Amino acid sequence: MDSYSLSAAAKINLYLEVVGDRPDGYHELVMVMQSVGLADRVTVRRILPHEIRLRCDHPAVPSDATNLAYQAAALLQQRFPKIMGQQGGVEITIEKNIPVGAGLAGGSTNAAAVLVGLDLLWQLGLTQIELQTLAAELGSDIPFCIAGGTAIATGRGEQIDTLHGLDGLYVVLAKAPALSVSTPWAYKSYRQAFADTYLDVATVGPTRQDQLHASPMMAAIGQQDGPAIGQHLYNDLEKVVLPAHPEVKAVKAALASCGGLGTLMSGSGPTLFTLTASQAAAAGIVQQMRSRYSESELGLWVAPLLPSSLQLIEP
Secondary structure, three states: OOOEEEEEEEEEEEEEEEEEEEEOOEEEEEEEEEEEEEEEEEEEEEOOOOOOOEEOOOOOOOOOOOOOOHHHHHHHHHHHHHHHHHOOOEEEEEOOOOOOOOOOOOHHHHHHHHHHHHHHOOOOOHHHHHHHHHHHHHHOOOOHHHHHEEEEEEEEOOEEEEEHHHHHOOEEEEEEEOOOOHHHHHHHHHHHHHHHHHOOOOHHHHHHHHHHHOOHHHHHHHHOOOOHHHOOOOEOOOOHHHHHHHHHHHHHHHHHHOOOEEEEEOOOOOOOOEEEEOOOHHHHHHHHHOOOOOOOOOOOEEEEEOOOOOEEEEE
């Protein structure tokens, strides 16, 4: 095969707790991550020049070494230096469907797709654990995006414990096109406001992970209980993002009034989601929201929860 194409899914956070500061400067987190059926298409293709090229159909996505997908190819090139000589270079093409700057891990899932696609293209034979270890060098969300589905993520987000997937549930995703929230700003603001509540990561971090495993949220996921999952949605970062961005707070209130199972901001925002029990229920919420917001004011997407993040697209 001279090329591989993969569907690379977005992710949301069903639960996000900031535990405290880590020695490496990051925050210790306890999260439940979930893949959703809003996906980019990522293609890796062998080319004769011994170089990395990247093309994307979205003008806001960089095509140079600042792109995580480019960095993923460069990392494999560095770790397997003979590959370029044997296999040639690679052209990466990204067709964007995940909104940019939405907090949905669009860049991370693209990078995960490149790692998996090049593993196939260059016949590296890497295991999932090996791919996730490489992914952790690039970004905290990328190890989750290698496997996806439903998972507990701890550490800075790179330690993944896969859970039994959720079936039959949908989300309505909402994001204002012109709105973005800086992830570093969100965590810095949270530290400034709540550092006095931080726990000692070395002693309490593992305890918080155990407590999450035994939490009502985990029980709801294990029982595939959509209404209970909706009741236990949680995100610490809402405490700083919503007061600073009243427009995000307003969209959350509007979504929450539409009758879903639960509404939450994903990650550091600005994307919000409402969990629903069916595609029809999600479509009804979109209809209600469209009576309040035009397409230019608010992007809305209906997506199922997925059992995995990456899917090989047959040629």
